[in-house]
Amino acid sequence: MEPHYQHLYEILANAQGYIFPNEIDLQWGILIVVYPFITGLVAGAFILASLERVFKVKILKPTYQIALLTALSFLLVATMPLISHLSQPQRAYEIMITPHSSSAMAIFGFVYLWYLMVVLLLEIWFDYRHSMVVWSNEKKGVMKWVYKILTLGVSDISPRTVKWDRKLGYIITVVGIPSAFILHGYVGFIFGSIKANPWWSTPLMPIIFLFSAMVSGISLVMLVYMVISHIRKKVIDVNVLDAIGKYLFFVLILDFTLEGLDQIQRIYEAEESFEIIKLLVSGKLYLTLFVAQGLVGTIIPLITLAFLQFYKHKIKLRKTMYFIVSILVLIGVYSMRWNVVIGGQLFSKSFSGFTSFKVGLIGLDGTLMAAFWLVLPIGILAFLLWLLPPWKMVEEEE
Amino acid sequence: MKLYIPPQLTRLALAFAIFISLFLVLRHFLVPDTFGQYGHYRGASLIDNAQPEIHYAGQQACFECHQDIQDLKAQDVHSEIHCETCHGPGQKHVLSGESSDILKPTGREFCGLCHAMNAAKQKNAVFQVDLKKHNIGKNCIECHNPHQPWEMKK
Amino acid sequence: MSQSTSAMGNEKIKSSRRKFLKSAATLAGATIGYSWLKSSQVLLFAAEPKDESLPWYGIVIDIEKCIGCGSCAKACKKENDVPIEPFFFRTWIEQYTVKNDGSVNIVSPNGGIDGFEQTVPDEDIFKSFFVPKMCNHCSKSPCIQVCPVGATYDSPEGVVLIDEKYCIGCRYCVQACPYGCRFIHPVKKVANKCTLCYHRLKKNLTPACMEVCPTGARMYGNLRDKNSELVKFLKEHTTQVLRPNLNTGAKLYYNALSSEVR
Numbered sequence: 001m002e003p004h005y006q007h008l009y010e011i012l013a014n015a016q017g018y019i020f021p022n023e024i025d026l027q028w029g030i031l032i033v034v035y036p037f038i039t040g041l042v043a044g045a046f047i048l049a050s051l052e053r054v055f056k057v058k059i060l061k062p063t064y065q066i067a068l069l070t071a072l073s074f075l076l077v078a079t080m081p082l083i084s085h086l087s088q089p090q091r092a093y094e095i096m097i098t099p100h101s102s103s104a105m106a107i108f109g110f111v112y113l114w115y116l117m118v119v120l121l122l123e124i125w126f127d128y129r130h131s132m133v134v135w136s137n138e139k140k141g142v143m144k145w146v147y148k149i150l151t152l153g154v155s156d157i158s159p160r161t162v163k164w165d166r167k168l169g170y171i172i173t174v175v176g177i178p179s180a181f182i183l184h185g186y187v188g189f190i191f192g193s194i195k196a197n198p199w200w201s202t203p204l205m206p207i208i209f210l211f212s213a214m215v216s217g218i219s220l221v222m223l224v225y226m227v228i229s230h231i232r233k234k235v236i237d238v239n240v241l242d243a244i245g246k247y248l249f250f251v252l253i254l255d256f257t258l259e260g261l262d263q264i265q266r267i268y269e270a271e272e273s274f275e276i277i278k279l280l281v282s283g284k285l286y287l288t289l290f291v292a293q294g295l296v297g298t299i300i301p302l303i304t305l306a307f308l309q310f311y312k313h314k315i316k317l318r319k320t321m322y323f324i325v326s327i328l329v330l331i332g333v334y335s336m337r338w339n340v341v342i343g344g345q346l347f348s349k350s351f352s353g354f355t356s357f358k359v360g361l362i363g364l365d366g367t368l369m370a371a372f373w374l375v376l377p378i379g380i381l382a383f384l385l386w387l388l389p390p391w392k393m394v395e396e397e398e
Numbered sequence: 399m400k401l402y403i404p405p406q407l408t409r410l411a412l413a414f415a416i417f418i419s420l421f422l423v424l425r426h427f428l429v430p431d432t433f434g435q436y437g438h439y440r441g442a443s444l445i446d447n448a449q450p451e452i453h454y455a456g457q458q459a460c461f462e463c464h465q466d467i468q469d470l471k472a473q474d475v476h477s478e479i480h481c482e483t484c485h486g487p488g489q490k491h492v493l494s495g496e497s498s499d500i501l502k503p504t505g506r507e508f509c510g511l512c513h514a515m516n517a518a519k520q521k522n523a524v525f526q527v528d529l530k531k532h533n534i535g536k537n538c539i540e541c542h543n544p545h546q547p548w549e550m551k552k
Numbered sequence: 553m554s555q556s557t558s559a560m561g562n563e564k565i566k567s568s569r570r571k572f573l574k575s576a577a578t579l580a581g582a583t584i585g586y587s588w589l590k591s592s593q594v595l596l597f598a599a600e601p602k603d604e605s606l607p608w609y610g611i612v613i614d615i616e617k618c619i620g621c622g623s624c625a626k627a628c629k630k631e632n633d634v635p636i637e638p639f640f641f642r643t644w645i646e647q648y649t650v651k652n653d654g655s656v657n658i659v660s661p662n663g664g665i666d667g668f669e670q671t672v673p674d675e676d677i678f679k680s681f682f683v684p685k686m687c688n689h690c691s692k693s694p695c696i697q698v699c700p701v702g703a704t705y706d707s708p709e710g711v712v713l714i715d716e717k718y719c720i721g722c723r724y725c726v727q728a729c730p731y732g733c734r735f736i737h738p739v740k741k742v743a744n745k746c747t748l749c750y751h752r753l754k755k756n757l758t759p760a761c762m763e764v765c766p767t768g769a770r771m772y773g774n775l776r777d778k779n780s781e782l783v784k785f786l787k788e789h790t791t792q793v794l795r796p797n798l799n800t801g802a803k804l805y806y807n808a809l810s811s812e813v814r
Contacts, residue, residue, distance in 0.1 A: 004738070008639050018646075018658035020685075020732030024639045027723035027736070087721025087741040094701040094720055097425045100438055105724050106700035117417075122410070129406060152413060154406045164404035195798055196694055196730035272797075349732050350814045352658055430718070439705035443715035447707075447747060448754040453631045454764070456757045483623050483764040487630050511621040511667040512766060518647050518668070518680040523767055524619045 007358075017353025026345045026357050029365040031081040034373055036187045036209065037216070037337045038078045043184035044217010045071040046120065046176060051247065053173045059243045065127065065390030066228060067221045072120050073381035079112060081373045085365060104190045115183045119176040124388075125150075126169035131393045133157050146387075184213040191340060198273035199280070199344040204262045211255035216333035218248045219326035226323055228385070238315050241322045242308070249305040252329070256298050259336075276351040284354060285343045288335045297332010301325045453487035456480075460488060463495075467545055474546040475525075484508075484544065509538040607774035608710045609748060610803040612785050613684050615810075617769035620645055620682040622664040624761035624770065628686075629665070631749060631760035638662045640735050642746040643686035643761050648812055650678045656812045683806070683813050684770065686761070687712060687733045687746035688794065692801035695725035695734060695745075704743065710775070710803060711748045719743050730795050748772065775803065 011024050049067035052060040083092045099106035133155050136147035148155075185206035191197075192205025222244045229236045266277065281289055304325050308318060346354050360366040435441030457480040461468045464481075471477050482488050486501035506529055515526045533541070541550055628643045629636055638661075645664030649657040649672045657672060664682075672680070689712050696704050696712060703719040706712055719742035726734045726743065737744035749759035757763070762770045773782025785791075791805035794813065806813075 005637050005639070008637070012638060018660070021639060021641045021644050021660060021663050022726075022732050022735040025735070027726045082722075085722075087723075087736060088719065091701075091718070091720040093428065094703075094718065096421075097428045098433055098438070098702050100700055100702045102697045103700040103724070104698065105722060109700075117414075125410075126406070152406075152409045154409045156405050160402070161404055161406065165406065168404070168407065194694075194698070194728055196728055345727075349730055350658065352656075352814065433702070436708060437705055438702040440702070440715050440718055443705075443713065443718065444707060446715070446717065447713045447750045450632075450751045452752055452755065452757065454627060454752075454757075454760045456763060478768060479766045480763055482627070483766050487627070507667075511623075512619055514667070516620060516647075516668055516670045516680075517672075517674055517677050518649070518670075518682050519619045520616050523617050 011356055011358075014356050015353060017348070018350055019348035019353040019355050020350055023348050024355055026342070026355065028341055028345060029085070029357075030342075030359050030367060030370045031085040031365055031373070033334070033337045033341045034370045035078070035081040036184075036191075036341070037334050038074050038081070038373070038377070039187050040184055040209065040213030040216045040333065040337075041220050042071045042075045042078060042115075042217070043180045043210070043213040044215065044219075045074070045221050046180045046217070047214055048218050048221050048244070048247070050173050050177050050180070053170065054177065057243065059239055062237060062240055063221055063225045063244065065388075065393070066225055066385075067217075068120070068124050068127070069384045069388065069390070070221055070224050070377075070381055071217075072124060073377040073384055075112075075116055075120055076380055077373055077377045080376075081370065084369065084373070104186070104193050108186055108190060111183055111186050115176075115179050119172060119179045123169055123172045123176060126165045126172065128388055128393070129154065129165050130157055130162050131388075134394050135392075181210055185210045187213075191344070196349060197344050198271065199277060199347070200340065202262060202266075204258060204265075208255070208258050208262060211251060211258055212333050212336050214251045215248065215255050215329055218244060218251060219329040219333075222248070222322060223326040223330070224381070226319070226326075232391070236319055238318055241319065245305055245308055245322055245325070248325075248329070249302070249309060252298065252302055252305065256302065273351055276347045280343060280347050280354070284346050284356075285339055289339050289343070292335035293332050293339055296328055297335055301329050301332070451489070453489050454482050455487075455489040455492045457482065459492050470543075470545045474548055476545060476547060504537060504539060506538055509544075603708050604776070606708050608776045609689065609753075609772055610710075610775040610782055610786075610805065611686070611689065611748070611770070611772045612782055612791065612805050612807060613686075614769045614771075614789075614807040615681055615683060616808045617767040618645070618682040618684055619767055619769075620647060620664055620668045621766060622667050623764040623766060624684060625663045626665045627760040627764040628746070631752075632747070634744070635738055637738075640738065640744070642733070642744070643684060646683045646685060646813075647680065648683060648810065649680040650810075650812060651676050652678050654678075679810070681808075681810060683809075684761075685731065685733070686804065687748070688731055688800065688802035688804040689746075689748060690800040690802045692799060694728040694730065694798070694800055698724045698728040700724065707750065709753070711750050711753075712745070713747055713750060714743050714745060716740060716742050730798050730800065 008024055015024065045067045048060070049064050049071065051057050052064045052067075083089050086092055095106055095109045099109060101107070129151055132147045132151045134157070136144050136151065136155070139147065188206035188209025191200040191209075192202055194200045222241065225240065225244075226236055266274070304321055308321060312318075313321070342357055346357060348354065362368055430440045430442070432441035432443075433439070436444070460481040467481070471479075484501075484503055486503075488500055491497075491499035510527075510529050512524055513527045514529050519526060538544075543549055543551060622645060625641060625644050628634065628641075632642060634640050634642055641663045643663075644660055645668075646658055646660045647664070647668050649659075651657065651672060653676075659668070659671060661668070664684075668682070670680075689710060691706070691710065693706065693712055696706060699705075700722060701718060701720055703715045704712065704725055705715070721736060721742055723736060723743070726736065729745075734743055734745045736742070749757070749761075752759055759772060762772060771782060771785070773780040775783065777783065785807075786805060789807045791807050792809040793800075793802040793805055794809075795802075
């Protein structure tokens with residue numbers, strides 16, 4: 001026995017029932033849990049920003065740029081967990097040059113590029129172009145040139161041109177909403193299209209992923225808004241929180257309903273795989289599904305948000321409640337990703353047994369690596385907020 | 399009235415054109431030559447997959463030297479069993495001729511792989527022996543010639 | 553285009569069209585144009601290979617003949633340099649034991665390489681049988697469908713193969729195979745699976761597992777050849793594939809497959 005296989009022998013000894021011999025090692029670990037979590041945050045944050053822009057929700061104005069920059073920071077990192085889990089990461093470029101048209105994963109590369117290049121970057125660029133030109137004129141030295149390069153050398157800030165920035169930005173936003181839906185629905189499709197895995201294979205998967213994405217993105221923006229205001233020593237506008245909270249409440253209801261329907265359908269149809277899935281959710285997934293995802297991530301936030309709709313508590317208490325709710329929801333959505341990705345690999349495709357999974361701390365597929373990819377976007381966001389501060393933007397009259 | 403084209407739009411179009419062209423040119427050089435020759439894969443991979451060295455020589459290779467065993471085997475119930483089932487991979491032995499390069503399994507457990515009792519074995523698929531009762535302490539090949547198992551050794 | 557003599561005006565249009573086509577063709581010859589052309593060819597797949605001169609392989613496993621000796625699993629590992637550890641198998645054998653109380657016990661200790669000990673006493677057994685497993689070489693293969701880069705494919709002979717030099721190790725194919733036939737090779741760090749001993753087929757040798765099977769429980773053959781042993785067997789026996797509901801187009805047919813088998 002080579003020490004290299006030590007952990008596999010341990011899992012083999014702990015396997016329950018019968019699993020195919022090749023199933024002992026889990027193929028997708030914590031990095032693939034982090035990947036849909038991050039893309040979900042992107043899509044959710046963007047959709048919240050679009051609400052303000054397309055549906056003219058004025059109250060959300062203070063969170064608009066923050067939401068966009070948050071989306072960008074996470075999107076820049078979104079593919080990294082994927083690439084770092086490859087066993088041949090140096091060949092990752094092949095996905096772009098010879099994409100297999102029938103593979104969900106291959107087309108994701110293009111969906112991602114479309115969303116990054118055509119939607120997010122462009123929208124932010126149109127938003128900031130006027131300000132960047134002004135900043136480039138004000139600053140000296142390196143920063144002058146940084147802003148100049150960022151404007152792609154278009155220094156025209158005549159009212160007519162600036163008006164076009166707004167017009168084009170609006171068009172991009174309108175295109176962006178379906179794009180954001182597609183981006184995250186597509187991540188759901190990567191799992192939902194695997195017919196070999198009954199825990200994944202449901203046509204509802206893309207939709208469930210989408211709504212949980214919106215839930216997590218909205219919570220994140222709420223959280224980021226509170227943290228940024230706190231750091232900048234600015235007053236947190238509780239009306240903004242109320243408005244976001246209302247959206248969060250409605251989307252959370254939808255998300256909860258959809259996931260509930262999915263489970264009811266499963267239980268009622270009780271197909272071939274039902275017995276093993278019943279054992280899975282009542283056993284190995286009990287904590288992460290019923291406690292973390294259900295109770296902590298959905299039921300408690302739902303009740304809290306419902307209360308906040310009807311009772312107007314003291315402002316300080318409301319703020320604290322929103323703060324806690326947003327964190328709980330994020331934990332809940334993370335658990336949902338865990339339940340899908342890890343849960344789907346714990347039972348054997350023979351439907352007769354379970355393997356087990358233990359996350360390591362170090363190594364390419366360990367907790368530290370996953371934590372790194374989750375923390376990095378926050379660093380990027382801090383940098384972007386420094387480079388493109390929303391609060392220093394040039395005011396434009398409507 | 400002259401059509402107004404906003405300057406940021408032309409600049410972006412240029413940037414995208416450069417980006418896409420760059421991508422296509424890079425792609426042109428990165429795609430392997432034989433990709434798409436037969437389907438959405440590297441055609442040369444078919445050759446790669448046909449390359450590996452064989453380890454099992456196939457029983458025709460054995461019979462080229464061991465005609466006697468072929469004749470012996472042909473007379474009894476092991477006639478359909480190929481040499482390498484028991485003797486293991488033989489290509490190395492075929493090339494070297496060294497007897498150390500081929501397995502000569504002995505022991506009750508080895509014969510038991512096929513002949514031990516198991517409820518999953520069909521009665522007529524293989525002759526089953528209760529190893530817990532049958533001539534305990536003796537090696538199968540003390541009495542049976544593995545190439546001609548029903549011709550008992552004296 | 554019409555061959556009949558045409559009026560002067562028509563000729564003029566033709567010649568100008570020719571001119572236009574000529575210049576268009578020149579343009580298309582530019583590097584970028586060429587890479588576009590090449591890209592569309594790859595994106596849309598090259599046509600499905602329909603080379604009738606090549607065999608189209610299928611496999612039959614006769615459960616009634618399998619005695620669980622493990623020769624196939626052992627030979628497969630030796631022939632294909634699969635690590636001798638109990639986690640990586642291109643082929644393995646399962647023993648199903650249906651007990652009198654209706655419960656099903658499935659075991660595959662070390663893939664069956666070391667043989668099987670009967671774990672349930674005779675008097676409790678309703679029925680018991682061995683099921684050798686290997687790649688089904690599906691014609692509508694889910695693993696090929698999901699490979700993002702085209703590193704796994706259906707060879708012209710209908711053998712599902714892996715391009716070890718091109719596989720990125722994303723493991724999507726491992727997830728997509730409903731039969732558990734794929735794994736990541738711990739040394740090569742790319743996907744690995746049964747190749748039907750493609751390297752042996754090309755040298756006119758039988759796959760290693762079939763070479764060593766003492767009871768002839770496994771056979772392969774040309775599904776296109778209506779007179780082949782394999783097609784004859786399929787005609788004369790009631791065979792079934794695994795998980796027919798998934799429509800994988802499996803080309804591994806089992807004789808005497810019991811309903812407990814997954």
